Amino acid sequence: MHVAPYIPGEIEPKWQKIWEEKQAFAATDDYSKPKFYALIEFPYPSGAGLHVGHPRSNTAMDIISRKRRMQGYNVLFPIGWDAFGLPTENFAIKNNVHPAVVTKKNVDHFREQLKKIGFSFDYSREVDTTDPNYYKWTQWIFLKLFEHGMVFRDKTLVNYCPNCKVVLSNEDSQGGKCDICHGDVVQLPKDVWYLRITAYADKLLQGLENVEYPENIKQQQVNWIGKSTGAFVKFAFAGLDEKIEIYTTRPDTLFGVTFMVMAPEHPLIDKYADKISNMDEILAYREECAKKTEFERTQLVKDKTGVEIKGLKGINPLTGKEVPIFAADYVMMGYGTGAIMAVPAHDQRDWEFAKKFGIDIIEVIKGGDIEKEAYTGDGEMVNSAFLNGYTNKKESIARVLEEIEKMGIGKAGVQYKMKDWAFNRQRYWGEPIPLVHCEKCGVVPVPYEELPLLLPEVEDFQPGTDGKSPLARIESFVNCTCPKCGAPAQRETDTMPQWAGSSWYFLRYCDPHNAEAFASKEALNYWMPVDWYNGGMEHVTRHLLYSRFWHQFLYDIGEVNCPEPYMKRTAQGMILGADGEKMSKSRGNVENPDEIIADIGADAFRMYEMFMGAFDQAIPWSTNGARGCRKFLDRVWRLQEMLVDGDEYSAELKVTVNQTIKKVSEDIEQMKFNTAIAQMMTLVNEVYAKGTLNHAEYKTLLLLLSPVSPHICEEIWEKQGYGAPVYTQSWPTWDENSLVKDEVEIAVQVNGKVKGKLMIPATLTRETAQEELPRLPQVQKIVDGRTIVKVVFVPGRLLNIVVK
RNA sequence: GCGGGCGUGGCGGAAUGGCAGACGCGCCAGACUUAGGAUCUGGUGCCGAGAGGCGUAAGAGUUCAAGUCUCUUCGUCCGCACCA
Numbered sequence: 001m002h003v004a005p006y007i008p009g010e011i012e013p014k015w016q017k018i019w020e021e022k023q024a025f026a027a028t029d030d031y032s033k034p035k036f037y038a039l040i041e042f043p044y045p046s047g048a049g050l051h052v053g054h055p056r057s058n059t060a061m062d063i064i065s066r067k068r069r070m071q072g073y074n075v076l077f078p079i080g081w082d083a084f085g086l087p088t089e090n091f092a093i094k095n096n097v098h099p100a101v102v103t104k105k106n107v108d109h110f111r112e113q114l115k116k117i118g119f120s121f122d123y124s125r126e127v128d129t130t131d132p133n134y135y136k137w138t139q140w141i142f143l144k145l146f147e148h149g150m151v152f153r154d155k156t157l158v159n160y161c162p163n164c165k166v167v168l169s170n171e172d173s174q175g176g177k178c179d180i181c182h183g184d185v186v187q188l189p190k191d192v193w194y195l196r197i198t199a200y201a202d203k204l205l206q207g208l209e210n211v212e213y214p215e216n217i218k219q220q221q222v223n224w225i226g227k228s229t230g231a232f233v234k235f236a237f238a239g240l241d242e243k244i245e246i247y248t249t250r251p252d253t254l255f256g257v258t259f260m261v262m263a264p265e266h267p268l269i270d271k272y273a274d275k276i277s278n279m280d281e282i283l284a285y286r287e288e289c290a291k292k293t294e295f296e297r298t299q300l301v302k303d304k305t306g307v308e309i310k311g312l313k314g315i316n317p318l319t320g321k322e323v324p325i326f327a328a329d330y331v332m333m334g335y336g337t338g339a340i341m342a343v344p345a346h347d348q349r350d351w352e353f354a355k356k357f358g359i360d361i362i363e364v365i366k367g368g369d370i371e372k373e374a375y376t377g378d379g380e381m382v383n384s385a386f387l388n389g390y391t392n393k394k395e396s397i398a399r400v401l402e403e404i405e406k407m408g409i410g411k412a413g414v415q416y417k418m419k420d421w422a423f424n425r426q427r428y429w430g431e432p433i434p435l436v437h438c439e440k441c442g443v444v445p446v447p448y449e450e451l452p453l454l455l456p457e458v459e460d461f462q463p464g465t466d467g468k469s470p471l472a473r474i475e476s477f478v479n480c481t482c483p484k485c486g487a488p489a490q491r492e493t494d495t496m497p498q499w500a501g502s503s504w505y506f507l508r509y510c511d512p513h514n515a516e517a518f519a520s521k522e523a524l525n526y527w528m529p530v531d532w533y534n535g536g537m538e539h540v541t542r543h544l545l546y547s548r549f550w551h552q553f554l555y556d557i558g559e560v561n562c563p564e565p566y567m568k569r570t571a572q573g574m575i576l577g578a579d580g581e582k583m584s585k586s587r588g589n590v591e592n593p594d595e596i597i598a599d600i601g602a603d604a605f606r607m608y609e610m611f612m613g614a615f616d617q618a619i620p621w622s623t624n625g626a627r628g629c630r631k632f633l634d635r636v637w638r639l640q641e642m643l644v645d646g647d648e649y650s651a652e653l654k655v656t657v658n659q660t661i662k663k664v665s666e667d668i669e670q671m672k673f674n675t676a677i678a679q680m681m682t683l684v685n686e687v688y689a690k691g692t693l694n695h696a697e698y699k700t701l702l703l704l705l706s707p708v709s710p711h712i713c714e715e716i717w718e719k720q721g722y723g724a725p726v727y728t729q730s731w732p733t734w735d736e737n738s739l740v741k742d743e744v745e746i747a748v749q750v751n752g753k754v755k756g757k758l759m760i761p762a763t764l765t766r767e768t769a770q771e772e773l774p775r776l777p778q779v780q781k782i783v784d785g786r787t788i789v790k791v792v793f794v795p796g797r798l799l800n801i802v803v804k
Numbered sequence: 805g806c807g808g809g810c811g812u813g814g815c816g817g818a819a820u821g822g823c824a825g826a827c828g829c830g831c832c833a834g835a836c837u838u839a840g841g842a843u844c845u846g847g848u849g850c851c852g853a854g855a856g857g858c859g860u861a862a863g864a865g866u867u868c869a870a871g872u873c874u875c876u877u878c879g880u881c882c883g884c885a886c887c888a
Contacts, residue, residue: 174883174884175883175884175885215808215809216807216809216882216883219807219808219883220807220882220883220884222807223806223807223808223884223885224883224884226884226887228887228888230888246888247887247888248888249887249888250888304886328886329886330886330888331886331887331888332886332887332888334887335887335888336887336888339888340888341888342888343888347888348805348886349886350888352886415887415888416887417884417885537882537883540883541883541884599841608828611816611827611828612816612817612828613816613817614817617810617817618881618882619816619817620815620816622815622828622829624828624829624830625815625816625829627829627841628827628828628829629828631828632828634842634843638843674816674817674818674827674828675817675818675819675826675827677827677828678817678818678826678828679826679827681826681827681828682826682827685827688844745823746823747822747823748823749822749823749868749869751868751869752822752867752868752869752870753869754823757823789868790868791868792868792869794822794869797822797823798822798823798869800822800868800869801868802868802869
């Protein structure tokens with residue numbers, strides 16, 4: 001029988017329309033069924049549209065979702081738009097259109113592109129972070145955070161991008177570069193709203209123990225949080241009624257302190273400026289440090305700089321000895337207390353500084369050569385009064401902590417590298433922060449019933465040169481009455497960062513149209529936590545941390561039922577350009593999915609995205625490789641010409657079909673899509689070698705292939721009259737007894753080297769095989785008269801004969 | 805410096821400690837044909853005419869058996885980085 005050619009351009013739109021009309025993939029509110037919540041990071045709808053890298057995550061979770069539906073789960077696989085953000089705003093400014101107009105256009109384009117790939121999203125649950133019905137609840141959660149003391153205002157040095165004219169969080173300025181424009185970030189003193197994420201540092205760490213994340217993701221989060229344990233110790237200033245607190249992880253080396261260092265910006269320097277004889281020099285040094293670029297701070301690390309603070313001396317609280325104090329930029333204001341005790345004998349940085357400035361080095365732990373470098377290992381304590389003779393770091397730390405606590409000069413403590421989350425942005429296209437500044441009452445939250453606090457319409461979104469948001473120029477927005485006392489007051493005019501809306505969107509999907517709450521308790525109890533969340537590595541120390549923080553907070557105040565939002569997290573590898581470089585417009589190596597789909601069809605595109613290599617690894621795009629997948633689908637299509645009757649698997653194909661069901665079922669769960677697809681190719685190759693296949697075999701192949709390439713499977717299924725659509729069918733199961741052939745070929749080895757092959761019955765037991773196989777003439781020939789010392793038989797694999 | 809990976813054909817990559825290179829791309833040969841970005845069949849790690857030998861970054865070790873486990877070295881990628 002001859003079939004018409006396979007034309008994906010015709011069948012794909014046809015099935016996409018059918019799925020849409022039938023609401024084929026809408027999650028139901030039948031809470032009695034087992035649920036499966038599959039999540040991908042909702043896209044930021046940029047003007048550039050999708051490139052072939054974006055759908056990799058979606059395709060993987062789409063395959064898993066489609067399979068789970070066929071396995072009887074009530075699957076929630078939603079999509080939405082993370083649409084607030086600076087790129088849109090910058091585009092809007094440049095082209096003089098409203099960001100909302102740009103956003104709508106981009107969202108429509110993204111949705112259209114995604115639909116063309118045939119993802120089984122539940123579009124009825126779409127969310128959009130810029131929709132007032134959505135950001136009402138972003139603001140609501142913010143107010144809850146405020147109510148519980150998790151929001152505070154502080155004037156500190158902040159990361160500021162002069163190009164984007166915006167304050168950035170630590171997470172958004174990693175490596176000293178702005179996350180949006182990649183320009184240099186500078187440190188400026190500024191009044192900023194912070195979210196107290198550090199209060200959740202320990203919970204964020206502990207929570208990792210109960211979730212299934214890859215080790216590298218856990219490690220990155222642990223490193224980012226950067227917990228260290230140590231002690232806070234107070235050193236007095238000689239001749240002054242003032243103490244300066246330092247943080248150290250090595251209180252056991254207190255007797256080795258020969259100087260102290262303060263960050264150049266330390267406020268105590270200013271407080272005692274009149275006692276300092278070289279204040280001019282210090283101010284000049286401070287200015288010099290502020291000008292240093294990130295490159296100079298990190299790459300020229302070895303060259304320590306600093307200035308002695310003349311007129312101030314520290315007193316070692318254990319010895320009473322006076323030590324000099326320096327201002328040096330290897331100590332930073334943002335970590336610990338901004339001041340340290342320096343122990344050059346046992347800290348390499350202090351050692352380098354001491355060498356350069358000619359400061360004493362006192363050994364308190366034996367075991368190294370402190371003339372050559374600092375010794376940080378274990379050893380016998382010396383020159384340390386009551387600590388002398390201790391040899392174990394842990395014990396000496398415990399002993400000294402006991403002593404300083406008794407003396408009231410210090411205490412054990414912990415520090416984190418993670419800092420509180422700088423939360424306000426001086427820009428237009430974000431959620432307005434629902435706070436009011438009242439002269440009498442201070443900062444007053446907008447009442448819950450007034451939410452959403454709408455983003456006002458403006459003519460001009462240019463960021464202010466005065467470091468203020470464009471909202472500050474709109475008098476009708478700024479001027480309001482204090483919700484508490486009714487006096488005239490001013491609104492906060494900064495907006496929230498892009499990460500706000502994405503910190504809880506997975507909760508809204510559970511019940512997206514709810515007007516009374518961000519989601520009903522019933523919906524949350526049923527759907528949460530997310531069962532499987534796939535996304536990019538670039539979000540590990542931002543979105544993934546922020547959203548865990550918000551969720552843990554909502555759990556603590558009883559708004560959600562589970563402490564961790566995501567049970568399992570996986571990450572896809574990046575798709576690189578054909579040249580092996582990251583895809584970018586400037587390199588000209590971007591592959592556009594629309595063109596690929598026009599060329600080979602969405603089904604082949606989806607398949608290649610999964611077949612090209614290990615899912616979690618970066619991989620270069622190859623259009624020829626993608627065409628190989630199209631060739632395979634052509635072969636699957638032409639199987640229609642080879643059909644014969646039969647409701648049961650044929651004897652010849654039974655084993656391979658069962659193996660394929662098993663391998664595809666198991667590999668999909670482990671995201672080993674490439675080997676799952678390879679196995680289906682093997683099956684099809686075998687069918688071509690045989691020349692025929694029956695309906696039972698074809699049906700199974702179509703069911704197994706349907707999560708990867710759904711359109712072609714539906715079309716063949718319909719053409720062959722196999723009944724209700726594939727997406728409503730059950731996932732096939734395999735028969736354990738049909739996984740091996742009756743006769744198997746094994747390798748015959750001598751001393752571990754393959755010397756020949758042998759066909760044996762698959763049922764042969766280990767005992768019988770080891771007994772009888774060596775006696776066979778063909779085996780004897782290989783052994784060649786040598787003495788057999790040992791025989792190892794591995795069923796289905798090999799026979800190894802150890803000879804002398 | 806700290807943390808986490810990864811090193812296998814011309815290329816992308818397979819391999820619960822058990823026949824290295826599945827599957828695909830590319831390439832070679834043949835068949836077929838209303839010459840196509842078709843399709844089908846066979847071949848394709850390296851050396852060698854062949855028998856055979858050698859092969860998973862390098863070296864050692866454990867084992868009947870190592871790409872896989874252990875140690876050392878080298879290379880490479882990612883993240884953080886003067887974090888006291």
